[in-house]
Amino acid sequence: MTPSLTEKSRELAASVMKDGISQAALEVLKQHGYEGLTMDRVAEVAGVAKGSIYHYFRNKQELVTHVFEQIIEPAIQAGEEIVQKASPALQKLEAMVRMWLEYFSQHRSLFDFLFRDPAVRELCFTSQRAKHGLAIERFRAIVQQGIEEGVFRSLEPVVVAEMIIGALQFVIERQLETGESRPIDETVQRLLDVFVHGIGRSEAQAATG
Amino acid sequence: MTPSLTEKSRELAASVMKDGISQAALEVLKQHGYEGLTMDRVAEVAGVAKGSIYHYFRNKQELVTHVFEQIIEPAIQAGEEIVQKASPALQKLEAMVRMWLEYFSQHRSLFDFLFRDPAVRELCFTSQRAKHGLAIERFRAIVQQGIEEGVFRSLEPVVVAEMIIGALQFVIERQLETGESRPIDETVQRLLDVFVHGIGRSEAQAATG
């Protein structure tokens, strides 16, 4: 059992180091941008020798990936909670949109950097359908639930999920670019309004429908 | 008149070279990504000496910018034509969505790279409201027209424009990532359907409205 204990403390120490380095990398990312993310700087900020980083991360890419995962974790958790709740789809949708809006407005600048690494993108979206793919999956589930509840029309839920996320991301992105920051509540309402009721006028809709 | 002729052929040769280098850069971009875009590679692919590139582009950034402009130009033109037509907003919207859909599906992979260059982003979005900002402006104008025609509800047109573009981009992005390629017609219909009618069911809408 002793070895198990030693092993555990070893593991603990290792994970502490990993986190420390990861945090340092995040700091560097914030201050110097993606192109300014050098192992030297990470080592300096983390207060460890450059070589030590390679004990915990095989290479720079792995470090970047880990940083990304650290950042996105809270959103994953928050999303999970929202989905798990026993609320109507519309409420879940609103909660989800608000959560992502808040999340993106906090971290968008970092995403600019993180999404830059093709390897990270690969990881996030495609390969293991992880993280972002997960976001889609969750919106999809909510849309599906809405359809089943009879409040949403019977549309392809994945595509709808994608549209919502895309719209949401881009709206945030624009706000960051233009510098203006509208209250999140307002943005949430607008997004929901458009997606739920459409931009078409009811009479016209009645006519077309 | 002779100098005019010589001058012309010189200009022609110069523009041929510029295009050649630009094409080479595009090729490198496709194969190696933005981080892999080195002047050496461009020179090699273009089949010219590295130094020669600097006869046509002051520096790397200028080359990148030029490549970007070359790519986006056709879309700008097509957008202009659509906007100028005297058609109802709904038709324009459809044409615009289809155009961008076609355009993005052709170039999305490049945008991943191009949008990554801060200088390019600057150019595109912020500084001179050029290119992408222009796209927003055009969608905005169409939405505005729709509102005036009485077919669209009176929503903030800029935000709606942003949502549509965001949704559109992301849907394409996803298709590229998942590898599946749905017919563009179908995607256009889905986007319009969602944005015009919303995802909510009519009764619910009637109830809310």
Place this chain on the structure above:
Amino acid sequence: MTPSLTEKSRELAASVMKDGISQAALEVLKQHGYEGLTMDRVAEVAGVAKGSIYHYFRNKQELVTHVFEQIIEPAIQAGEEIVQKASPALQKLEAMVRMWLEYFSQHRSLFDFLFRDPAVRELCFTSQRAKHGLAIERFRAIVQQGIEEGVFRSLEPVVVAEMIIGALQFVIERQLETGESRPIDETVQRLLDVFVHGIGRSEAQAATG
């Protein structure tokens, strides 16, 4: 005889071009310094094609050398005149010191650049004992004359000439560096005073002597 005429006009044209290019190089030198002296810039300022420079100067070094010769020529001439005059050595010395002082204060900044090229140095001082060596020779001749006239002590004239030139150059150099510009008359007097009478006090001299 016709070919002779053609030949002459050809030669004339060539020398005109050489001078034009040389002047352009001088201009570039003044504006951009030695490190900024590029063939491109020279061609641009001269208003000729870069390639044309190589018709008149085998390479950059030859051009630089030519520029140097152009600059130093007036001083050579002025020196010649002073030496040729039938005046007492002391008067010649004063005239010479004044001339060089004026000359250096006008061109010192250029010398900083020109003396930088080892090839130029080679040319100027060593190889053909040209130019600068010539200056030494002239000061030497004046000192010699002074000895013969009985107004100067019988010292090794070359070394004395070197000392005077060295002192003269350095005093100017310092003025340029410190930025202060004392009147030339004053500097001339000081130099002559020190070199003619020495810094030692008469009694002390008598004591030492």
Place this chain on the structure above:
Amino acid sequence: MTPSLTEKSRELAASVMKDGISQAALEVLKQHGYEGLTMDRVAEVAGVAKGSIYHYFRNKQELVTHVFEQIIEPAIQAGEEIVQKASPALQKLEAMVRMWLEYFSQHRSLFDFLFRDPAVRELCFTSQRAKHGLAIERFRAIVQQGIEEGVFRSLEPVVVAEMIIGALQFVIERQLETGESRPIDETVQRLLDVFVHGIGRSEAQAATG
């Protein structure tokens, strides 16, 4: 105490490397001149990788400056000692002239290169009145002392100092250029003779002579 030991050996190793690189740079300077001083060559001669140089010197300029300081340091020290001594001005002057003469004859070729770097010049003369400015200051102090002792005439000491240094430098320079090497003792005597007694035969001098 162990860390202190490790630290010390580390520091030692670092200073050994710095010196090695510095020496290599000196070697390159001697063989290829200032324009031929490339980091590649320094690395090759030093037997280290190019990148390693940048562990010890932030950039080329810093390396050059360091080389310069290494070379000039001994002269600074020797000058300090001479000035500090409690000897009559005339003796100090002789010692100083001899010291510089010896020093310059050893390093003049390097100065050709070193003085060429604007940054080095800046450092030496202007900015902190360091090094060369220091030399002037010291000669000035000696002249001043001589005036106070009553052995030198009451002349502007700074200008006299400049003249002596200029003459001294130029005489050495000439010897290097012409290749002839006169005994230093002789040169010292000639310089002092000229500067103390002047070249003119005055009545007083005539009386002594």
Place this chain on the structure above:
DNA sequence: CATGAATGAGTGTTCATTCAT
């Protein structure tokens, strides 16, 4: 395990020189 010195391939950019037109 921790270290940080050492590495060396790679980066964008410059510029004297050549040569086909």
Place this chain on the structure above:
DNA sequence: CATGAATGAACACTCATTCAT
């Protein structure tokens, strides 16, 4: 002769990665 596009070697500097201690 005049041209200027093309060249390519050279430059200072960076940085992910390795490895002896």
